[in-house]
Amino acid sequence: MREPLIFEKSRRGRRGCSLPEYDVDEENLEKLIPKKYLRQSGLGLPQVSEPDVVRHFVRLSQQNMGVDTNFYPLGSCTMKYNPKVNEGIANLPGFTRVHPYQPQVGVQGTLRVLYEMEKLLCEISGMDSVSLQPAAGAHGELTSLMMIKAYYEDKKEHRDTVLVPDSAHGTNPSSSHLCGFRVIEVKSNKDGEIDLNDLMGKMSKRVAALMLTLPNTLGLFERNILEVSKIIHDKGGFLYLDGANLNALLGIVKPSDLGIDIMHFNLHKTFSTPHGGGGPGSGPVGVKGRLAVYLPVPTIKKDKKGYYLNYGRAKSIGKVRSFYGNIEVIIKAYCYLRSLGKEGLKKISHNAVLNANYLMKRLKKYFYLPYNQPCMHEFVLSAVDGKMKDVRALDIAKRLLDFGFHPPTIYFPLIVKEALMIEPTETESKETLDAFVSSMIQIRKEIKEDPSVIRQAPHNLSIGRLDEVKAAKELKLRWEEKESGD
Numbered sequence: 001m002r003e004p005l006i007f008e009k010s011r012r013g014r015r016g017c018s019l020p021e022y023d024v025d026e027e028n029l030e031k032l033i034p035k036k037y038l039r040q041s042g043l044g045l046p047q048v049s050e051p052d053v054v055r056h057f058v059r060l061s062q063q064n065m066g067v068d069t070n071f072y073p074l075g076s077c078t079m080k081y082n083p084k085v086n087e088g089i090a091n092l093p094g095f096t097r098v099h100p101y102q103p104q105v106g107v108q109g110t111l112r113v114l115y116e117m118e119k120l121l122c123e124i125s126g127m128d129s130v131s132l133q134p135a136a137g138a139h140g141e142l143t144s145l146m147m148i149k150a151y152y153e154d155k156k157e158h159r160d161t162v163l164v165p166d167s168a169h170g171t172n173p174s175s176s177h178l179c180g181f182r183v184i185e186v187k188s189n190k191d192g193e194i195d196l197n198d199l200m201g202k203m204s205k206r207v208a209a210l211m212l213t214l215p216n217t218l219g220l221f222e223r224n225i226l227e228v229s230k231i232i233h234d235k236g237g238f239l240y241l242d243g244a245n246l247n248a249l250l251g252i253v254k255p256s257d258l259g260i261d262i263m264h265f266n267l268h269k270t271f272s273t274p275h276g277g278g279g280p281g282s283g284p285v286g287v288k289g290r291l292a293v294y295l296p297v298p299t300i301k302k303d304k305k306g307y308y309l310n311y312g313r314a315k316s317i318g319k320v321r322s323f324y325g326n327i328e329v330i331i332k333a334y335c336y337l338r339s340l341g342k343e344g345l346k347k348i349s350h351n352a353v354l355n356a357n358y359l360m361k362r363l364k365k366y367f368y369l370p371y372n373q374p375c376m377h378e379f380v381l382s383a384v385d386g387k388m389k390d391v392r393a394l395d396i397a398k399r400l401l402d403f404g405f406h407p408p409t410i411y412f413p414l415i416v417k418e419a420l421m422i423e424p425t426e427t428e429s430k431e432t433l434d435a436f437v438s439s440m441i442q443i444r445k446e447i448k449e450d451p452s453v454i455r456q457a458p459h460n461l462s463i464g465r466l467d468e469v470k471a472a473k474e475l476k477l478r479w480e481e482k483e484s485g486d
C-alpha cells in the first residue's frame with residue numbers, strides 16, 4: 001500500500017478544524033505590516049481533514065522499521081532496545097520544565113544527574129575526568145582532537161599527524177582532517193588486527209595520536225593492545241579510543257588499564273538511548289590527568305552550597321555545544337546505568353558477545369566469514385563468494401526486509417569486500433536470532449536457485465527497489481500543485 005504524499009491528499013477548502021466566526025473586526029494586513037514584507041502568493045500548505053492527517057501519519061509510522069518493531073542488527077550502531085522506563089523518567093516535569101537560563105539553584109536535580117553521570121563514566125572507563133558536552137560520537141572525536149592539539153601547542157611540540165587504522169570508522173579520518181591534522185592509515189594484518197610492523201614504521205615524533213576502535217570494526221579484540229600502547233607512548237603520542245564498541249567491554253576491562261589516554265563514549269549506542277530516526281545522540285569525552293585542563297567548559301562541580309557549572313578552566317578549549325549538552329539523552333543513559341548497576345552492565349557485555357558468537361557460528365556455514373575467529377559483540381560476513389552468482393551485499397540486505405528484519409550494516413568496514421556487519425545486541429532472544437538465521441539460510445538457497453528474486457527485492461514492502469543513485473542525486477523536495485494554492 002503506497003501512502004501518497006500529504007500534498008496529494010489535499011483538496012481545496014478542506015480543513016482539519018472549524019473555528020467560530022470572528023467576533024472582532026478584520027484588519028487589513030497592509031496597515032500592520034509594510035506591503036514589501038507580505039507574502040504575495042499562498043503558502044501552498046496541504047488542505048486536509050483531521051482524520052486524513054491522522055491516518056497519513058499513523059500509516060507512515062507503521063511503515064517504519066525500528067528497534068521497537070523489528071530485529072535491527074545494524075553493525076557498529078548498537079541498535080539496542082530502549083527501556084521505556086527511561087523515557088518516563090526523562091519526561092518528568094522536573095527535567096522537562098527547566099530552562100537553560102534558569103538560576104543554577106533551581107536546576108540542582110539536573111546538575112546532580114550530570115555530576116553523577118560524569119563520575120559513572122569515569123568509573124566505567126578509568127578516565128580521570130569527563131565532559132558531557134559533545135552531541136555525538138563524531139563530535140566527541142573532534143573535541144578530543146582539539147584537546148590533543150591544544151596540549152602539543154602548549155608544550156611547543158610540532159605534531160601534525162594522526163594515525164588511523166584502515167578498519168576505522170569514516171568519522172576518525174574526517175575528524176582528524178577537520179581538526180587540521182594529516183591522516184596516515186595503518187594497515188590491518190591477516191587476522192584483522194593492527195599490523196604492529198606497519199604501526200612502528202609510521203609512528204614518529206610528528207604523530208599526535210593513534211585513533212583506535214576496540215573491539216575493532218571487525219568485532220575483534222586487538223590482542224596486541226598493550227604493545228600498540230607502548231609503541232605510541234614511547235614516542236610521546238596519545239592513544240585515543242573510539243568508544244563506539246564499548247558494548248563488548250562493560251565491566252570487563254577499563255580502557256585506562258589498556259593505556260587509553262582519551263576517548264569518547266556514544267551514550268546513544270552503549271547506553272541504550274534512542275538514535276537514528278529516534279533521537280539525537282550524546283558523545284561525552286573522557287581524559288586521563290594531563291589532558292583534563294583542556295576539557296571543554298562547563299563541567300559540573302559540587303561544593304557546600306550544591307552543584308554548579310564550572311567555567312573556570314584557564315586552558316579549556318572553550319565551549320563545543322550550547323548550554324549543557326543533550327541533557328535528555330544523558331538522563332536516559334543515566335537511568336539505564338543506575339537501573340543495571342555494576343553486575344547488570346557486565347551481563348550486558350557477556351550477553352552481547354554470546355549472541356554475536358551464536359549468530360556467527362550458525363551463519364558461517366552458509367556465508368563467507370573472512371576473519372574466522374571468535375568475535376566480540378559483532379562480526380562481519382562477506383557476500384564475495386564465487387557461488388554467489390553476482391548477488392551483492394546490498395541485495396541480501398534488501399531481501400532481509402521482506403522477512404521483517406532490518407538489514408545489517410553493509411559495505412563497512414572498507415577492508416572487507418561486500419561486507420555485511422552484524423551486531424545482534426544483548427536483549428535479543430534465541431528465538432529472534434534463530435528466525436534471523438532461518439531467513440539468511442533461505443536467502444542462501446535463493447541465491448543458488450534463483451538469484452533474480454534477491455536482486456529485485458524487496459517484494460513485500462510498500463516501496464520496492466529504488467534507484468538509489470537517482471534518489472540521492474535528483475531530490476524532489478518541492479511539491480508543485482495548482483490546487484492547494486491558498
Ligand SMILES: *Cc1c(COP(=O)(O)O)cnc(C)c1O
Pocket residue numbers: 076077136137138139169171172213217242244245266281283
Ligand atoms: C557510530 C560510530 C562513530 C560515530 O559516532 P556518531 O555518534 O554516529 O557520531 C564512530 N566510530 C564508530 C566505530 C562508530 O560505530
